[in-house]
Amino acid sequence: MIPCGEEEVDEAIKSAHSAYLKWSKLSGMERARFMLEAARIIRVNACNWSQKIAKNGNIYTSSLRMVFLYLGQHIQLPGGSFAYTRREPLGVCVGIGAWNYPFQIAAWKSAPAMACGNAMVFKPSPMTPVTAVMLAEIYKEAGVPDGLFNVVQGGAETGGLLCHHPMVAKVSFTGSVPTGKKIMEMAAKGVKQVTLELGGKSPLIIFKDCELENAIKGALMANFLTQGEVCCNGTRVFVQREIMPQFLEEVVKRTKAIPVGDPMCEATRMGALISKPHMEKVLGFIKQAKEQGAKVLCGGEQFVPNDPKLKDGYFVSPCVLDNCRDDMTCVKEEIFGPVMSVLPFDTEEEVLQRANNTTFGLASGVFTRDIARAHRVAENLQAGTCYINNYNVGPVEVPFGGYKMSGFGRENGQVTIEYYSQLKTVVVEMGDVESIF
């Protein structure tokens, strides 16, 4: 793939800008018609695509709902005068995505952006260039005007061109913390708005009074979904000491039983990692964890499935690490692979302090039957999301985003409107002008 250079990026942004000028003048209802049609196309074709792509049909319905919620305020002033506020689009928004949920990221950014009257130029990760183009084709088929959603391909350089372009009003980025910082720096030069959805090292706290079966299921969901390549995974699993033996026994038994292999097979629950370098990075974290004193209870090795066509895949057997300490690299850094680090704790106060002792703050979770404790812990965890008695539940109605170095801004839910629009205040005088001059 030849990356898009200055000329292509400029062309994509200019065509997006002319589409935006017309699109932004449509009513919310008119825009919603196109978005709903895109949703229909996704649903009709769902069976031909992977489930992950198909699920995104929801996104368009939710963006439609947003259009209806696109409301301003009316503020009364003395003497019958008043002010009102309008939510207006920003203009051309740039979306830059990571490789782990390529269709979903493109949809989560473009649907609300377009519903709010903006245009979007999207750059997928060079590791996953195809599904954003599929989304562009869907929009086209749905009748969305040409140029309103443009895809440019390329890596860091192309991303930089997008961030620096003077006609871009906003950059919405999903990816790693180091890249997020660069994006923010580049956007700052043009005083452009930024949304950053970055990485995490989220805590999952399991109290001894929990429903253990649910906590075990939750811990597996929090670590092994999409072979652990999920930003909000709960990879630091704090388990209250009294229930540690039962927890580990059951978690290890079930982890060993996870069918790893061809993701197109119905029975498979875990596929290959994205690339060879990434697999090596994940295996490197596991090696280092062992050197630092962690005990591998299961998995953590390159896995070669029996099927000969899969022999060159980058599979890693799901891994549970015991004997972990808070200062170990595997507990501090995002691994982005199927690796669960388990840590014992004694008291609520202690575990909260340890759970928050991180620069990340994307998500968190707590399992307990004590309702007061659940809400107290949720209040005290420094993270953008806290799951109580579940993990990795992400309906599009629910806002998603980080605290601390996991980023800022929110995706999904009604609140997304605030991140894809700007507020105009209109002040209306009903009397005469009072002047001091």
Ligand SMILES: NC(=O)C1=CN([C@@H]2O[C@H](COP(=O)(O)OP(=O)(O)OC[C@H]3O[C@@H](n4cnc5c(N)ncnc54)[C@H](O)[C@@H]3O)[C@@H](O)[C@H]2O)C=CC1
């Ligand atoms: N919070 C969230 O919603 C999510 C966060 N992530 C995070 O993403 C990371 C993994 O994804 P990667 O693709 O490896 O991240 P990455 O940061 O390497 O790349 C993300 C995107 O930024 C582009 N890029 C890289 N350098 C750039 C630069 N200097 N200027 C402009 N664009 C640049 C890449 O081409 C890619 O499209 C993990 O840290 C993960 O936690 C992933 C999914 C969701």
